[in-house]
Amino acid sequence: MQRVIAPLVLTLAATGAFAHGNVSCPTVPKAEMRPQMELQKKLEAEGWKVRQVKPYNGCYEVYGFDAEGRKTEAFFHPKTFERVHAEGQADRK
């Protein structure tokens, strides 16, 4: 049984790591991270409707609608507020 389980877990873990690597931001010291509210205000000034901001993998993850009104899930650098794109993925609708 363990002979089956161990490789399975390793494979799953490896796949997970790849999936996880899709979006990530460089580690920024906590003190240098700008507040989430600031990002939300900036996006809203640009015409976004923001419904949720939360930290994800060193980025800020934003759910809402972009300036064109499209349903959007996007990632931003927590210090520069630059948009971070998932590897090999176009913008999600």
Place this chain on the structure above:
Amino acid sequence: MRRVWDPLVRLLHWTQAGAVAACWVSGHWPPDDFDAVHQTAGYVAGAVVALRLVWGFAGSRHARFAQFVRGPRAVLAYARALRAGHEPRHIGHNPLGAWMVLALLGSTATLALSGWLYTSEWLWGYAWLSALHAALAWLIAALVAGHLGGVALTSWRHRENLVATMFSGRKRAPDTGDID
């Protein structure tokens, strides 16, 4: 042997087991790569519930809610008998199992609905809905654990493999004292 679970009951049962498992895994996988799998499996789960509800009125004898859903008094009596170790064997669902069926159907329907709403423009992206969706998933995880425990306990108590029964659809014919 007795035919108990008709083919559609069995098909829906195992489809649901697969769909819920697929939803669980894809839902806990970071971050969005499995969204398509998660959503498809969620729609399947919702459709299974809808079909099962219809089949609960139009299906074969032991598939019908009217055959197995009992009131609180019957459920309590069964639970007491179970504690005392002399609960009768049911050919269909026993009264406790019946409520597990309803709880699983109800929570799966709510979970699927909340997931679908989360992708709708109306409720897209709200943290509270995401939290509700996750809480419901954990509720279902607990119910599934209870369901598996109940199946194991009942199988052991009445010396029959109920998992195999859900594949074959057949059960040992009723003995005296069994409830058909």
